[in-house]
Amino acid sequence: MAERGTVSAVSLGLRCPHQAWRPFVPAPIAYSRRLTPPVSGNGGSVCGCSAIRQLAYPASMCPHPKGLCLTVGPLTSSVYSVWGLTASSNLGLNLRPMSAFTQEEASKASPEEAPGHSYESLRVTAAQKHVLHVQLNRPEKRNAMNKAFWREMVVCFNKIAEDSDCRVVVISGAGKMFSSGIDLMDMASDLLQPTGDDSARISWHLHSLLTRYQETFSVIEKCPKPVIAAIHGGCIGGGVDLITACDIRYSTRDSFFQVKEVDVGLAADVGTLQRLPKVIGNQSLVNELAYTARKMMADEALESGLVSRLFPDKESMLDAAFTLAAEISSKSPVAVQSTKINLIYSRDHSVMESLNYMKSWNMSMLQTKDIMKSVQAAIEKKDLKTVSFSKL
Numbered sequence: 001m002a003e004r005g006t007v008s009a010v011s012l013g014l015r016c017p018h019q020a021w022r023p024f025v026p027a028p029i030a031y032s033r034r035l036t037p038p039v040s041g042n043g044g045s046v047c048g049c050s051a052i053r054q055l056a057y058p059a060s061m062c063p064h065p066k067g068l069c070l071t072v073g074p075l076t077s078s079v080y081s082v083w084g085l086t087a088s089s090n091l092g093l094n095l096r097p098m099s100a101f102t103q104e105e106a107s108k109a110s111p112e113e114a115p116g117h118s119y120e121s122l123r124v125t126a127a128q129k130h131v132l133h134v135q136l137n138r139p140e141k142r143n144a145m146n147k148a149f150w151r152e153m154v155v156c157f158n159k160i161a162e163d164s165d166c167r168v169v170v171i172s173g174a175g176k177m178f179s180s181g182i183d184l185m186d187m188a189s190d191l192l193q194p195t196g197d198d199s200a201r202i203s204w205h206l207h208s209l210l211t212r213y214q215e216t217f218s219v220i221e222k223c224p225k226p227v228i229a230a231i232h233g234g235c236i237g238g239g240v241d242l243i244t245a246c247d248i249r250y251s252t253r254d255s256f257f258q259v260k261e262v263d264v265g266l267a268a269d270v271g272t273l274q275r276l277p278k279v280i281g282n283q284s285l286v287n288e289l290a291y292t293a294r295k296m297m298a299d300e301a302l303e304s305g306l307v308s309r310l311f312p313d314k315e316s317m318l319d320a321a322f323t324l325a326a327e328i329s330s331k332s333p334v335a336v337q338s339t340k341i342n343l344i345y346s347r348d349h350s351v352m353e354s355l356n357y358m359k360s361w362n363m364s365m366l367q368t369k370d371i372m373k374s375v376q377a378a379i380e381k382k383d384l385k386t387v388s389f390s391k392l
Contacts (some may be wrong), residue, residue, distance in 0.1 A: 121149040122156055123174070127322055130167040130329035132160060139175025144183035145238045147190070150216045157219040164391035167329040167336065169223070170321045171246065172230040172314075173239075181237025181260055210269055217271045220245040221344060224337040226328055230321040231307070232314040236260050241268065244275035247340060248324070249307040250317050257296040257306065259289045278347055280304045330385040332370035333392040338362070 114132060117124035127133040134156060136143040160166055173179055190209060196202030220227050220242070229246040231239075237260040243249050259276070261268040268290065277286045285304060289296060301307045311317035328336060342361060346354035370389055377387050 116159060117156060119148070119152040119156065121146060122152050124156060127170060128326060128329075130165065131322065131325040132163075132166050132169050133322075134160075134169055134171045136171075136173040136179055139173075141183065142177050142180035142234070143173045143175065143239075144180045144186075146183040146186040149183075150213055153216045154212075154219050157223045160225060161219075161223040166225055167333050168325040169225055169227045170230055170318070170325050171220075171227060171242075172318065172321075173232065177233030178231045178235045178255070179237075179239035179242065180234060181239055184264070214270045217241050217245040224340055226325075226336060226340055228321050228325055230314075230317050231255050231257075232317065234258070237264075237268075238270065240276065241271040243306075244279050245271055250309050250311065250321050250324075251298055251301060251307045252314055252317050253298050253310050253312055255298045255301070255307075257289075257301055258293055260293050262291065263293045276306075280306050330383075330387075332368070332374055332389050334365055334368045334370050334389075335374075337392065338365050 111125035111127060111133070114124045114126050119137075121136070121138055123135040123137040125133045125135075136149070138144060138146070138149075157169075160169060194202050194205050194209070196205050226248065227246045228248045228250065229243040231243060231249060231251040232255055233252070234256055235243060235251075236258045240257055240259055259268055259272055261272075267273065273286075273290060276289075277283055280286065282304060288294070296304070296306070298307070298310055302310050309320065311320060338361060342354070342358055345357050349357070373387050373389065374384065377384055
């Protein structure tokens with residue numbers, strides 16, 4: 001079976017057009033660090049289907065349609081093609097299909113929408129067993145949070161909370177960034193022209209409106225399933241409100257974070273000012289970020305504890321997030337969800353109050369069969385992934 005980063009000739013449906021070299025494309029074609037095409041001088045062309053056999057010839061001899069071959073300089077240079085092939089100085093290649101054909105094929109193979117989750121601003125897919133992937137899905141608007149988003153997040157996570165098959169959630173943003181925050185154009189009528197005959201009624205209306213908006217992110221925290229935020233690019237305004245309600249945060253090295261609200265004339269009112277101090281534990285830094293709306297870059301976010309890991313790109317970050325989700329989902333759902341509920345309770349209560357709550361909680365949860373299954377697996381030195389826990 002081909003490793004990650006390889007492409008199957010069968011799936012791409014390619015035939016080698018230069019019959020003199022090799023009649024058919026081998027399947028799979030493996031682009032790896034072992035590939036060292038014998039090219040020197042100012043350049044040449046290495047055919048994708050023959051490169052694995054280390055055949056090389058002048059670019060003028062390449063019989064393939066334009067864009068199917070790699071244009072190669074000296075052996076120490078990088079490799080480029082419209083397929084998105086990139087290389088380090090030793091020509092270790094990473095295949096990233098970029099053509100319209102391969103993008104179409106990839107979209108066909110992408111996970112299908114999870115049953116019962118059809119939204120305008122979100123895309124929910126079953127990433128793997130017991131793991132759902134929730135994507136902010138307005139890439140053309142930089143995942144700005146419109147009216148549909150504020151409504152659909154509540155519906156989505158209430159369904160996830162009741163989904164006995166789901167144990168972990170990964171949330172990310174489609175396109176070039178995680179989120180640019182509130183969609184001011186779409187939300188202007190609600191925020192700037194509230195309805196009401198007098199100040200009292202306008203205030204009553206705004207109170208109700210803000211309650212609904214706050215629930216958009218509180219519903220993530222209320223969901224007993226752990227939620228992993230995978231952040232790339234900008235995470236601005238409402239994006240920070242969202243991720244601070246999540247349990248675990250990963251980000252790419254190009255990500256940045258902004259508590260942007262003061263720049264648009266208001267105080268953050270849907271969670272950042274309440275959760276961020278407890279997430280990073282540095283009130284001075286929170287005050288600085290909230291008063292100035294300056295960017296917090298990824299390295300500072302890691303140092304302050306806002307995120308727990310950094311990754312070079314979105315792909316590697318999502319791989320790590322789904323690996324973590326798979327690990328968490330292999331544990332007893334009773335144990336994991338009980339842990340989340342008590343961690344959040346303990347954050348907002350004293351130690352003694354939290355211990356008393358824990359006693360009341362575990363007097364029933366200790367009766368689960370999951371304990372015996374987990375202990376038995378440990379005694380028999382079995383991986384918990386092999387243990388079948390009942391749905392919760």
